Amino acid sequence: MRHKFALAATVVFxxxxxxxxxxxxxxxVRNDLARNIYIPGELIMPLQVKAAFDGRNIYFRYRWxxxxxxxxxxxxxxxGGKWVRIGRSVPGPQPQGIYEDRVTxxxxxxxxxxxxxxxxxxxxxxxxxxxxxxxxxxEVQAHPYLGAKRKQAEVGKHLPETRSDIGRWQSVIAEDxxxxxxxxxxxxxLWHWRAHRSNPLDASDDQVIAExxxxxxxxxxxxxxWDAKAERPQLMFDPDKNGGRAALxxxxxxxxxxxxxxxxxxxxxxxxxxxxxxAWKDGDVIPQRLLRxxxxxxxDIKVHGKGRWQDGYWDVTLVxxxxxxxxxxxxxxxxxxVYTVAFxxxxxxxxxxxxxxxLPVRLGLNREGDLKAAEFSGDAPKWEQPWHExxxxxxxxxxxxxxxxxxxAGASKIRQGVPVKFRHSxxxxxxxxxxxxxxxxxxxxxxxxxxxxxxxxxxxxVAVILLLRDKRSST
Amino acid sequence: MNAYHVMLVHFPxxxxxxxxxxxxxxxxxxxxxxxxxxxxLTPLLAFGALTGALAFVVGLLVWPPEAxxxxxxxxxxxxxxxxxxxxxxxxxxxxxxxxxxxxEGMARWIMLVLAGLGVGLQTLTGTLGGYLAGNPSAVSxxxxxxxxxxxxxxxxxxxxxxxxxxxxxxxxxxxxxxxRASAGRAA
Numbered sequence: 001m002r003h004k005f006a007l008a009a010t011v012v013f014x015x016x017x018x019x020x021x022x023x024x025x026x027x028x029v030r031n032d033l034a035r036n037i038y039i040p041g042e043l044i045m046p047l048q049v050k051a052a053f054d055g056r057n058i059y060f061r062y063r064w065x066x067x068x069x070x071x072x073x074x075x076x077x078x079x080g081g082k083w084v085r086i087g088r089s090v091p092g093p094q095p096q097g098i099y100e101d102r103v104t105x106x107x108x109x110x111x112x113x114x115x116x117x118x119x120x121x122x123x124x125x126x127x128x129x130x131x132x133x134x135x136x137x138x139e140v141q142a143h144p145y146l147g148a149k150r151k152q153a154e155v156g157k158h159l160p161e162t163r164s165d166i167g168r169w170q171s172v173i174a175e176d177x178x179x180x181x182x183x184x185x186x187x188x189x190l191w192h193w194r195a196h197r198s199n200p201l202d203a204s205d206d207q208v209i210a211e212x213x214x215x216x217x218x219x220x221x222x223x224x225x226w227d228a229k230a231e232r233p234q235l236m237f238d239p240d241k242n243g244g245r246a247a248l249x250x251x252x253x254x255x256x257x258x259x260x261x262x263x264x265x266x267x268x269x270x271x272x273x274x275x276x277x278x279a280w281k282d283g284d285v286i287p288q289r290l291l292r293x294x295x296x297x298x299x300d301i302k303v304h305g306k307g308r309w310q311d312g313y314w315d316v317t318l319v320x321x322x323x324x325x326x327x328x329x330x331x332x333x334x335x336x337x338v339y340t341v342a343f344x345x346x347x348x349x350x351x352x353x354x355x356x357x358x359l360p361v362r363l364g365l366n367r368e369g370d371l372k373a374a375e376f377s378g379d380a381p382k383w384e385q386p387w388h389e390x391x392x393x394x395x396x397x398x399x400x401x402x403x404x405x406x407x408x409a410g411a412s413k414i415r416q417g418v419p420v421k422f423r424h425s426x427x428x429x430x431x432x433x434x435x436x437x438x439x440x441x442x443x444x445x446x447x448x449x450x451x452x453x454x455x456x457x458x459x460x461x462v463a464v465i466l467l468l469r470d471k472r473s474s475t
Numbered sequence: 476m477n478a479y480h481v482m483l484v485h486f487p488x489x490x491x492x493x494x495x496x497x498x499x500x501x502x503x504x505x506x507x508x509x510x511x512x513x514x515x516l517t518p519l520l521a522f523g524a525l526t527g528a529l530a531f532v533v534g535l536l537v538w539p540p541e542a543x544x545x546x547x548x549x550x551x552x553x554x555x556x557x558x559x560x561x562x563x564x565x566x567x568x569x570x571x572x573x574x575x576x577x578x579e580g581m582a583r584w585i586m587l588v589l590a591g592l593g594v595g596l597q598t599l600t601g602t603l604g605g606y607l608a609g610n611p612s613a614v615s616x617x618x619x620x621x622x623x624x625x626x627x628x629x630x631x632x633x634x635x636x637x638x639x640x641x642x643x644x645x646x647x648x649x650x651x652x653x654x655r656a657s658a659g660r661a662a
Contacts, residue, residue, distance in 0.1 A: 003581050005653025009646050010585050016642040017592075020631055021622065027632025409542040409549055409607075423609065428548075431626035435547050445630035446550045452631065452639040453554070454561045459643030461565040463650030464589075467657075468573040468582050 002467045009463035016456060024449075028441045029434060031092065035132045037437050038092025038354065040394050043430035045356045047103075047343055047390040051373035052381035053322060053365060058333045058373065059304055059381050060191070061317040062103045064392075066347040069309035072253050072264055073100040073196035074288040076226070076233050078280045083232050085288060089351040091130060096254065100196035101309075102346040102355070103316055106209070109331045109339055111185030112159060117419040119342040119360035123157035123188065123209055124399045126169040130352045131397050132437070135169060145172050145211075152212050159186060160400055162211035167401040178211050182328055186210070189331040191301055193316055197222040197289050200265045204301040204318050208329050216329035218296020225266060225290040227274070233286045235271040236278070237263075242270055247284035260308060268292040297326035304380070314347075339363040341371070345392055356392035359421050359429075393426040396433020476536040481608065484534075487527035488601060491563050494519045495594040498566075501578055502587040513578075520567030527560045534604075547628045548607055554629055555600040562593045 031038045048063040074087040075098055087098030106123075108115045114122045127135040135155045141147040155169045162178060165171040172178070181187070190213065192198075192205040198221040206216045227234045239246050242263060251257075258264040266287040274286075293299070300320050307316040322333040331339065343358040362369040371388040374381065404411055410423055424432070435442055494516060501513040534556065535543065543549045566589055570577055577586050602614040603625060615625045623629065631639065 002653050002657045005649050005656070006585055007581060009649045009653075010588065012642055012646055012649070014588075016639055019638060020635060023635045024623065024629050024631055025627055027634075028630065405541075406539040407541045407545045409538045409546045411542070428626045431624060432547055435628060436545070439545055442547075442628050442630060443544050443550075445632075446544075446554065446628050448636050449630045450554050450557050452636045452643075453558050455643045456639050456646070457558065457561040457565055459646035461568060462647040463653070464565075464585060465569055465572045466650035466654040468569065468576050468585075 006464055006467045009460060009467065013456070013460045020453075028438050028445055033091045036091045036130045036134065037132060039434055039437070040092075040348075040350065040354060043394045043434065044427060045345065045347075045392050047345055047356075047358065047392050048387035049343065049361075049371055049390055050381075050383055050385060050387060051363060051371055052376050052383070052385075053333065053335070053373050054376055054378075054381075055335065056322060057319050058322050058365075059317055059319045060105060061315070061381075061383060062193075062343070063313055063315050063387070064103070064345050064347070065313055066101060066309060067312070068256070069195065069260075069314065070097060070099055070101045070347065070349050071195045071199070071260070072098045072258070073194070074098070075248075075253065076286045076288050077250055078247070078284040079282055083286075085226070087288070089130070091352075092354060093349040094351065097256075097349045098253065099349040099351050100194050100346075101314060102195065102344075103193050103314070104344045104355075105191040105318075106342045107189040107191065107331045107339060108341075109185065109337070112188060114160070115188060115342070116340040116360055116362070117417065118400075118403075118414070119340075119420065120157075120344070120357050120395075121398065121403060121420065122160055122400050124395075125155065125158050125160070125163065126167055126399065126401050127155055128169075128353070128399065129154040129156055130354075131399070143170060143172075145175065146170075150212060150214075156213040157209045158211050158213070159188070159209060161186065166404065172211055182210055185327075185331075187329075189329070191318060191320075193301075193303070193307065193318060194222075195307070195314075196265060196287075197291065199303060199307045199316075200267070201291050201293065202303040202306070203294060203299065204303060206298050206301045206320075206329070216297035216300065216326065218298035219292065219294045220298045221294045222289045222291050225286065225288050230276075232276065233274045233288070235266065235290055236274045236286055237266065238270055238272040246275075246278055247280070247286050250283040250285050253285060260306075266290050297324065297329040300324045300326065300330060333365060335375070336366050338365070338367045338369055343390055343392065353397075354394070357395050358390045358392050359426065360419075361388070361390060391426040393430035394433060395429065396435075397437045398429075398433050402436075476533055477608065480530060480534045480537055481604075483526065483530035484601070484604065487523045487530055487560075487563070488597060490519050490523035490526065491559075491597055492594065494523060494563070494566070495590045498586050498590040502583045505578075517567065517571050520563060520570060524560065524564045524567050527563060531556050531560055546607075547626055548603055550628045551625060552600060552603040552607055555596055555603060559593065559596040559600050562589070562596055566590060566593060 050061040052059045076083045077086050086096055087094055137153040140152050140154055146152040160166045163171045164173055187208050187210040190207040190209055192207050198204050201221055203221040205220055208214055208216055225233050225235050237246050301318050304317040304319040324330045340360045341363050342360050344355045346355045361371050363371045365373045374385045497513055497516050500509045602612055605612055618625055
């Protein structure tokens with residue numbers, strides 16, 4: 001009789017264990033756009049990279065998978081007498097798919113030593129844009145330096161030593177010290193290719209990360225086409241130069257009818273001042289970004305050949321002078337030297353922090369490295385070397401202040417200078433990044449699960465001990 | 476504290492693994508040698524529980540509590556360590572209270588199932604501990620194939636927590652009911 005009860009208890013116990021195994025990890029991780037939380041379906045993606053140089057120019061070729069190309073971005077759609085913006089940065093994917101693909105590369109020559117060990121993590125500071133609890137635009141605009149002087153409206157990537165306290169984005173050090181840091185090379189060079197805002201002109205944005213993310217000196221490849229005061233575009237398509245069309249049509253964008261060989265962007269030399277008296281119709285669309293030829297240091301990087309998506313893959317090659325002559329904005333490339341680079345990709349209409357990033361990669365120019373730049377002679381690289389395979393991951397909401405705090409078990413390892421790749425894989429970092437977005441809720445659930453599990457064991461223990469106890473002890 | 480934790484965990488791992496082997500042998504054999512060896516089970520399990528509790532407490536001191544609570548791998552390690560300790564402590568109490576009845580009829584198979592689960596739990600606990608100490612192994616790949624990504628915290632949704640608590644009460648009720656039924660029958 002006792003054994004039947006013992007069997008029943010064992011069956012109940014094992015059944016609950018089985019159910020727990022089936023349903024563990026559910027009920028907490030869910031998208032919450034109000035808190036800037038959206039978890040991508042895929043946490044890992046591949047990127048292939050090659051590099052080459054000829055002593056004058058350096059080339060980087062990137063190839064990555066994407067289900068479809070996203071080449072439309074930030075559009076102004078005429079609806080009921082108003083111009084409505086579609087395609088701004090939002091948490092997660094832009095709902096109508098109006099957000100461009102991107103590939104970015106951070107470069108350092110050793111002047112930012114933590115970058116070689118921790119990559120882009122060091123640029124993620126306190127209350128970053130699109131983090132839960134991000135600093136509000138008004139707060140940033142009210143900052144005497146970042147807001148008033150540098151016209152920043154958000155906390156973007158920045159380097160830790162540009163702050164007196166890495167846990168406070170406001171604590172920017174004095175301007176003369178910032179200038180001295182820049183002169184000493186304490187900045188990261190940011191190559192920033194965008195499928196809409198630069199690629200149609202075979203150009204790339206060229207930026208720099210120091211106390212904030214800035215464009216290099218000079219004119220960038222795009223400008224804003226929004227007249228905030230009049231609440232309408234500043235420029236429209238010149239019908240004389242665009243086959244009689246003054247605007248794109250929304251249905252062409254929604255159905256993805258416009259491809260690489262069509263006009264889906266507004267170029268400075270194809271535009272004219274906006275005419276409010278034009279017979280605008282619902283569904284007319286004018287891009288909010290005006291493409292233009294950049295100049296100065298801002299226009300150092302070009303697309304080599306054409307940046308195109310084909311058969312499920314983007315293939316983009318960027319080229320820049322090894323020495324641009326702009327040492328305050330760019331990292332110069334020298335033969336026989338090593339550099340640290342880190343990559344990121346935006347795809348599937350994701351913007352802002354919803355990108356896939358890499359751990360730091362050592363680039364060698366006739367030196368040992370993870371990625372070896374091939375030296376070549378002639379007009380263009382032959383790309384005969386194999387691809388360097390890079391694993392990109394979704395980083396979630398993990399900041400440098402958090403990584404240096406008591407919340408991070410590896411904080412002491414960072415203080416000791418142990419590189420991130422020695423302790424963590426990309427898959428691990430992706431899952432950790434997601435869990436950090438729900439840290440408080442997961443801690444609660446974890447503690448309750450721990451207690452419930454112990455209670456289950458105790459319950460089972462009570463059952464089997466009562467049922468199997470020695471006759472001598474029960475009398 | 477990490478070095479002391481690593482040193483201490485050798486004891487429960489060794490004691491519980493030996494206990495598992497004894498339970499396995501006793502479940503499968505009534506040979507005199509096996510019976511005699513099984514006599515060491517209760518002290519083995521008792522020392523295992525004692526050293527396991529010590530290793531657990533020292534382990535909690537390796538990192539600040541905020542770090543343990545915020546690391547998925549550390550959370551899993553603590554969770555599994557708690558359950559391992561509770562589990563093997565249960566086996567100790569069970570063997571102590573049940574005496575020779577632990578090997579009668581189907582009771583021996585229950586002991587074997589419990590010991591199997593216990594050794595599985597302690598293996599996972601040790602694997603994650605190795606990971607945390609910077610020595611990952613392929614065991615986590617096996618677990619992954621069975622549906623648990625060890626880089627994510629093992630937690631249950633609220634409704635499942637309710638099921639677990641309810642099941643714990645049911646289990647205790649089964650024990651009481653079975654015990655009473657058996658006593659009534661004996662009377």
